[in-house]
Amino acid sequence: MxxxxxxxxxxxxxxxxxxxxxxxxxxxxxxxxxxxxxxxxxxxxxxxxxxxxxxxxxxxxxxxxxxxxxxxxxxxxxxxxxxxxxxxxxxxxxxxxxxxxxxxxxxxxxxxxxxxxxxxxxxxxxxxxxxxxxxxxxxxxxxxxxxxxxxxxxxxxxxxxxxxxxxxxxxxxxxxxxxxxxxxxxxxxxxxxxxxxxxxxRPEPEPEPAPEPKPEPEEDDDMKYYKTLEDVPEYYRSTVEKLVESGVLKGTAENVLNVSEDFCRTMTVLDRLGKLV
Ligand SMILES: [Zn+2]
Incomplete structure (x- = not known):
């Protein structure tokens, strides 16, 4: 037609x-x-x-x-x-x-x-x-x-x-x-x-199947987080401790810090450079 x-x-x-x-x-x-x-x-x-x-x-x-x-x-x-x-x-x-x-x-x-x-x-x-x-x-x-x-x-x-x-x-x-x-x-x-x-x-076309729910996009983040000071590896710990003691880094009342490894590494480098008092 x-x-x-x-x-x-x-x-x-x-x-x-x-x-x-x-x-x-x-x-x-x-x-x-x-x-x-x-x-x-x-x-x-x-x-x-x-x-x-x-x-x-x-x-x-x-x-x-x-x-x-x-x-x-x-x-x-x-x-x-x-x-x-x-x-x-x-x-x-x-x-x-x-x-x-x-x-x-x-x-x-x-x-x-x-x-x-x-x-x-x-x-x-x-x-x-x-x-x-x-x-x-x-x-x-x-x-x-x-x-x-x-x-x-x-x-x-x-x-x-x-x-x-x-x-x-x-x-x-x-x-x-x-x-x-x-x-x-x-x-x-x-x-x-x-x-x-x-x-x-020419049978009626089947209704389009509902699209499969898309999986949530994977978090592109396998960053490690340390919940408390005790979880922070020893090689970063003194620096993080210093930040907590000086009041720069404030955790919650339960001492939860949730600091990332990146953060710890950066601070440790600065500490070694003498940038942290
Ligand atoms: Zn007619």
Whole structure:
């Protein structure tokens, strides 16, 4: 799967900024013979990645893409052809925002409130090569969304197409994708099974094991300490004694000095040099 992002910020749907808790994915197809993503998806002039996106998508000179006000439709993504003819997905709304893709069904309810949606750009519906590629892309995108939102693609009503949504009373009366998939020898049942297989083939990565607690850094100090005057070796003791007696070195009440060997050696040298009185 190749996934680009080009959010349709000029679409009125984007401005509602309503969110949903995704309970499923609704698969649509565009109903028009134009497999090019640029027909529907264009960045805005001010977008930071505008030039890069235009290079990938191609330029829609008809200015009839969906990144403009005045439309009553908006989906979360499109699958179709990039400018170089390869197939990609483009995310066009944040996944958990409420899209305008399903209309209202006979129950009075709408999958807009529950389902993430994407459109597969239709070609003439007879090319098996194009179909195989966009079908595969749709399987992978749907698996990715199921994983992200903890959805079971085989559970009832989770992964459905627009026409299935219509039969369930939660979408307007459209034929997509059942006017196309069967022509290519497949069905939404196959699609759901393929999404489940895709999820099973790429099991969720094991959570990273908690890092082993690092051992405390070794004290870079094998310095010897002498707790009391009695512990100080004889060759330093007279010097240390002198320091204690003169009151320069004060231990605790229990005569604990905790002097280091370095200290003792330094003081002894000074003592021998006559620097200590
Ligand atoms: Zn539809």
């Amino acid at each position: 190749k996934l680009l992002t080009c959010i349709l910020k000029q679409n009125d749907c984007y401005h509602t900024k309503r969110t949903i808790q995704p309970k499923g994915v609704m698969v649509h197809s565009t109903g028009a013979n134009n497999p090019n993503l640029k027909r529907y998806v264009q960045p805005l002039d001010g977008d930071a990645d505008c030039a890069a996106l235009l290079a990938q998508l191609g330029v829609n000179n008809n200015k009839n893409d969906w990144n403009r006000p005045g439309l009553d439709v908006c989906v979360h993504g499109f699958i179709g052809k990039l400018a170089d003819g390869s197939i990609a997905s483009v995310q066009t709304l944040p996944w958990s925002w409420r899209g305008w893709h399903a209309g209202t069904g006979t129950s009075g309810k709408s999958a807009n409130n529950t389902h993430i949606s994407f459109e597969i750009c239709e070609d003439g519906l007879t090319d098996p090569d194009y179909f195989r590629l966009v079908y595969r892309e749709a399987v992978e995108l749907t698996a990715c969304l199921c994983r992200q939102y903890g959805l079971d693609p085989l559970a009832d009503g989770v992964v459905i197409c627009h026409s299935e949504g219509h039969r369930r009373g939660i979408a307007s009366g459209h034929a997509d994708v059942e006017h196309w998939f069967p022509k290519q020898g497949t069905s939404m049942d196959d699609f759901r099974a393929d999404v489940a297989a895709e999820l099973a083939a």
